[in-house]
Amino acid sequence: MPHYWYTRSVDGPTLRVRFYQEDSGSEPVRAWIKALPVEERKRIGADIKTVQWRWPIGLPWVRSLGGGLWEVRSNLPTRIARVIFAVDSGEMILLNAFIKKTQKTPASELDLARKRARKIQAPI
Numbered sequence: 001m002p003h004y005w006y007t008r009s010v011d012g013p014t015l016r017v018r019f020y021q022e023d024s025g026s027e028p029v030r031a032w033i034k035a036l037p038v039e040e041r042k043r044i045g046a047d048i049k050t051v052q053w054r055w056p057i058g059l060p061w062v063r064s065l066g067g068g069l070w071e072v073r074s075n076l077p078t079r080i081a082r083v084i085f086a087v088d089s090g091e092m093i094l095l096n097a098f099i100k101k102t103q104k105t106p107a108s109e110l111d112l113a114r115k116r117a118r119k120i121q122a123p124i
Helices: 027-034 038-054 107-120
Strands: 016-017 062-066 069-075 082-090 091-100
Touching: 016 038, 027 069, 027 091, 038 069, 038 082, 038 091, 069 107, 082 107, 091 107
Parallel strands: 016 091
Antiparallel strands: 062 069, 069 082, 082 091
8 A cells, every 4th residue: 555645734635535445446435426416426525525635623524433433424415424434644545435324323334444444454
């Protein structure tokens, strides 16, 4: 995995964004975002960009899930989306994304993000 050196500056983002990639080359979070309606894609993209440029940042954009995992919190017009990510070597690695249907983050979504983080050796 490449390592990047960053310092916070007004000239560029604090973090580089990278989509988790399966062994097959597919990028599940990118595919999930592309399958959404245009307005929802724009909202989620804007929220990810806010985190990328303003990291470290807290609520209402980001919440810690513990163990080095974080969630980008996107309020869409009729529903709520979450993108789970880890930060490693100056990169915001997008691990999993889903539409939130209950108050609590589903254990299956969190487990999948943890599994992917371990696979890329991101701190969790």
